[in-house]
Amino acid sequence: MSSPLDNVSIRLQRESTEPLHTQIASALAEAIDSGQLAPDTRLPSIRSLAALLEVNNVTIVTAYKNLEQLGYVWSKVGSGTFVRPAPPAETTRQIYIPHNGINFASATPTPEIFPVADFQRLLNKVLDRDGGHAFGYQESQGWPPLREAMQEYLISNGIHTPVENIHIISGGQQGIDLAAKILANPGDTIFVEGPTYHGAIASFQSRGARIVAIPLEKDGPNLKELRQQLRRHKPRLFYVMPNFQNPTGYSYSTQKKQALLDLAREHQFFIVEDDYLSELSFDHTSRQPLKAMDSKDQVMYIKSFSKILMPGLRLGLTISPAPLNHGIGAAKQFSDISSSGLLQRTLDLYLREKTWHQHIQAMQKFYSARCQAALKALAEYLPQEVRFTAPGGGLHLWLKLPQGITGDELYQQCLKEDVLITPGSFFAPSGLYDQWIRLSYAAAGEDEIIKGVKIMGRILKEKNAPHTIQPLL
Template sequence: MFDPYVSIQLQRDHPLPLYQQLYLQIKNTILSGQLENGQKLPPIRGLASRLGVNTVTVVQAFRCLEREGLVIARVGKGTFVSYPAEAAQTISASPGTAVPPEFTPDVPDNWQVPVPPEAVNFATLTPDAELFPVDDFQSIINQVLNRDRGEAFGYQESQGYYPLRCSVAAYLSQRGINYDAEAIQVISGAQQGIDIIARSLIVPGDRIFTESPTYTGALASFRSRGAQIQAIPLQADGIDLEALEKQLRIHHPKLMYVMTNFQNPTGICYSPQKQAALLDICRRWNVVLIEDDSFTELSYDGRERRALKEQDEDDRVIYIKSFSKILMPGLRLAFMLAPRHLLPQLMAAKHIADISTSGLLQRAFDLYLRQGLWKTHLDYMKKCYLERYRHILESMRRSFPPGVTFQEPEGGLCIWVQGRPGLSSNRLYEACLANQAVIAPGSHFYPDNSDSSFFRLSFAALSAQDISQGIPIIARQLKMSPNPGIDPRQRYSPLL
C-alpha cells in the first residue's frame, strides 16, 4: 500500500523550523492528490515518533494546515484532509499561494543611508523633481475632478479603473504586446507588483532564480517570503545561459526574475538572440518568468528594444511595467500582465494589500495617456537625460584613474562601474560619503551582499552642475585609495 509519508524528510540544519518543513511537505502531498479529501492524517504522537521530532512540532504543522483550510481537526477522532481533489489539482498546476501562519519575514532593517544636505547623490534612481510635469498633471486632475466629482475619491475595483486598463492595453499594442483590458492588473508601483507575486506565489523554501547583480527591492520581497535565491551571472548581452541551464539541472525554480532592457544596476540590454534563447529554455524547463520593465522607453541611441512579453507565445511571463518611475515616482502607478491561470491569485493579493490603487490617480493617468501627454513628457525626459548621460560619461572619462572601467548602457538612468581589482566598493562608499558624494556599492545588488569592486552611479536626480561637482570627488577617492582589500564580513544597505 502506498505510504504518502515515506518521502517526508526534515533537516535540522535547514533555515526553516522543523514544523514549517513538515507543514510544507504535507501540504504538497495534499495538493498533489496523494492524500484524498476526507483521508485521516496519522496520529500526532505516532507521526512525531516516526519522524524523530517532538509532538509540538507536529501540532504546529497541523495548525498551519488547518488555518489554511487544508485539514480539519475533529475532537476525539483526529485530523482529516478537507480539500477536494479538483481544487488540489487546480492549485498544484500553478505556484503555491500561502505562507505558514507563523512565518516571520526576513526583511532588511534599513534600505537607506543618510544623505547629507549638500551631498551629490549618485545612489538614487528617483528622477529630478524639476523634470516632473506638474502643470500638465494639475490640469489633468482638475479635469478629472470637474468631470467625476466625488466619484474620483471612491474605491476602484481591485483590478483597476477600467478605462485606464483600456488605455494601457492600447499603449501596449503599439509596442507589439497585444492583451485586452481584462488581462491587466493596475498596481501601486512596480515594487508592489513584485511583492504581490511573492506573497501569492512563494512559500518558504521555494527557490527563485535572479540575475546577478539585480534589483535590491526584488531580493528583499523574495526573501521576506522565505525564498532561497539562486543567482545567475550576467554577461554583456544578458544572462549567462550556460550557467542557467547548469542550475536548472540541479534545481527547479518556482519563478525567475529578470530585467531585459537597461537592467538595474548594470544597464545591460539582452540581445534579441538571448531573449529568444531564454524563452526557449524556460519553455523547455517549464519556468515562469517575471519581467520587470521600468526603463525600456529611455533609450538614447534611437533603437527600439523589445520586451520578453512581446514574444511570450505560451503565456509564461509575468510582465510588470512602471510608469511612475519616469513620470513622478510618488504617483506609485504601474501595471502587471500575468498568465491567465495566475491572475486570480494576484488580484486577490492586490485586494488584500491595499484594496485598490488611488482612484484619482488612475483616472488622471488615463486622461494623461488619452491626451498624448505621456508621449510628450517621455520625449522631453529622453532629451533631458540624454544630455545628462553624455555629461556624466564625459566627466568619468576625464576624471577616473586608469584601471577603472565601465560600459556605456545607451539608455536607462545608471552606469555600472568596476574599480581596480581588489577595490572594496563598500569602503569607497564610506570615503565618498565623508566627502559629500553618495554612490551605491555593488554589495547592495548581490544576493549574498558580498563586497566587490563594482558600484552603481545614477544620474537620475542630478543636473549637469551636480555631475561636474560630484564625479571629481569620486575620482579623488579612487586615486587616493591605497587599493583597500575587500572585507567579506561587511554588510551594507545603501540608498536604492
Template structure:
C-alpha cells in the same frame, strides 16, 4: 514583553539603499545614490489641468472606492501601450498596482513557498531581493555581460529543478544599466518552456531608451503565457503617484487580484483617474521623448566626466537608456569603504554588494545620472575621482 513577531519579521530588513538615501539628504551632498527621476521633468502644470478636469467631471467618483483590477480607462491605455511594444493584451490581462514594488511583492506572495528557488541576474534589483527574501526564497545567480548569459542560465536550470521562476530586468538593468540581447530573449523563452518555469519580466526602464535599437520585451516571444510582465509610470511620468501594473495571462491576474484585495483593496482611485485623464489630454510619448533627451545628455556628461576624472583601471557599463551606470573596481577594493570616503567629500554613490542576493561581490558601485544637474554631475564625479585615485594608490602601496 517577549518578541511577538512572525518569523518573516526576522528575515526582512530595511533597504540598504533607502538607509543610504537618508544620509545623502544633506543639501551639500551631490547624490548619485538614488534611482530618482529628474524632478524638473515632472509635468506639474499639465497635471494640475488633468487633476482639475477629473475633479470637475467626476469628483465624487474619483474619491470613491474602486475596483481591485483598476480604473478601466487607465487599463485600456496601458493595454494600448502593451500592444505598441509587441505584447498582445486586453484589459483582462492588466492589473493596476500601487507602484511596481507592490507587483513584485504580490508576485512573491503568489508564487513563493519557503525554500523555493528563484534564478536571477547577478547582480539584480535590491528591492526585489528584499521582497522575495521576505517569503524565504533561495536565490541562484547567473552571471551577466550583455545581460544574463544563457549558457549559464541553462546550467542553473538543469542543476535546480525546483526553480519557481526566472526574475529578469532585460532593459537597462538596475543596477548595471545593461540590456539583454535579442537572441538571448528568445533563448530565455525556449529554456523557460523546456524547464517549465515562469519568467517575471520587470521592465520599469524600457521606454527610456535614448540610444541604440529598440528591442521587443521578453514577453513578446512568450508562446505559453508563462511571462509575467511588470512595469510602472514612475520613470516615464511621476513616481509620487505610485502607479504600476502587471500584464499577464488572465489566470494569473485573477490570483493577483485576490491577493491584492487582502493588501489594499485597490490602488489610489484619484491617482489612476488623473493619469488616465493626462493620457487623454496630452501626448505621453512626447513627454517621454523629453525625458529621453535629458537623460541622454546627463548620461553622456557622466560618462565623459568619468573618463576624465576616474582612474583608468576601472571598468563600467555604457547604458543606452535607463538611469544607471555600473562601476567595477579592482579586486580587493571594498565599495562600502569607497562610499564612506566619498561621503566625507560630500558626494554619494551606492555600494554594489547589496545587489548580489548572496553577497558575493564587494568591488562594485552603482551611479545614478538622472537626478543631478549637469554641473553637479561634473563636480560630483570629480570629487569621486579624487577619492578613487587616493584609495587605489593606498591599495597599491599595500601590495
C-alpha cells in the same frame, strides 16, 4: 594537516559526459549551501586540490571561476579563493542621504522634468467631471477605462493582451510583492539576475525563498550557467529586467530573450519581467519588452510609471499569465483593496491625450545629456583601471573598481565629502559585487556630476590602487 574539504565528498564520475570542472563546482556549491563549508573559509590552492582529485590545474581554475561567477566564492590575487561571506542579518539596507550632497545613489528623476502642469490640468478636469466619485474605491483590478487605455499603450510597445489580464497596481514594487506572494513559498527556489534590484531581493527573502543569482553579461544572462543551475534546481520564477537593467544598465539581446523564453517553457517556470524604464533609450534602438515575444503566456509583466512620469504617482500595471490571473487579483485586493481612484482617472486622461509621447522625448534628451556628461567625466577624472560600459539608455552606470578598494569603502570615503554612491554589495543577496558601484545620474545635474566624479577620482587615486587588473570579459 587538516583541510577544509575533510568533510566534503567530491566523487568524480570520470566516464560522465558532464565536464569534471562542472562536477567539482557543483560539489563545492552543495557543500557551501549546506553549511559544510563555512563563510569565509579559504579553499585549497589550485595545485593542492588538483593533486587531491587527480585532475589538471586548469580543471580547478575553471571550477573556481564558475563558482565565482555564481557568487559562491571570491578570490584575491596572492591570497587564494574564499567561500562567500555570510549574508547580513537584515534583508534590506538603507543608504544615508546627506543634506545638499551630490546624490549618485537615487534613481528618482529630478522634479524639474515632471509633467506637473499637465497633471494639474487633468486633475482639475477629473474633479469637475467626477466629483466625489473620484475618491471612492475602484475595482481591485483597476478602473476599467484606465485598463483599456493601458491596453492601447501596451500595443504601442508590441504587447497584445486581453484587457481582463491587465491589473492596475500601486507601483512596480507592489507588482514584485504580488509575484512573490502567489509564486514563492518557504523553501522555493527563485532565480534572479546577478546583480539585481535590492527591493526584489527583500521581497523574495520575506517569503522564505531561496535565491539563486544567475550571472549577468552585457547582452543578458549567462545561458551556460543558467542551464547548469536548471539541472540542479527547479525554480518557481526568474525575476529579470531585460532593458536597462538595474544596477548594470545592460540590455538583453533578442537572441537571449528568445533563449530565456525557450528555457522557461522547457523547464516550466514563470518569468517575472520588471519593465521600469524601457522607454528611456538614448540610441534610438528598438528594445521591446520580453513580454512582446511571449507567445506561450509565460511572462508576468510588471510596468511602473514612477520613473518615466512621477515617482509619487505610484501607479503601474501587471499583465498576468492566465493561470495566475485569479491569484494576482486576490493578492492585490488583500494588499490594499485598490489603487488611488483619483490618480487612476487622471492617468487615464493623460494616456488618452497622447501628451506622454512628448514627455518621453523630453526625458530622453534630458537624461542623454546627463549620461554623456557622466561618461566624459568618468573618462577624464577616474583612474584608467576603473571599468564601465556606456549604456544605451536608462539612469545607471555600473563601475568596476581597481584592486585595493571595495565599493563599501569608497561609499564611506565619498560620504565624508557629501558624495553619495551605491556599493555593488547592495545588489546581491549574499553581499557580493564588492568591487563594483552603481552610479546614477537621475538626481544629479551636469555640474554636480562633474564635481562628484572629480571627488571620486581623487579618492581612488589617493588609495594608490595597483595599475593592473584583469580585463572584463
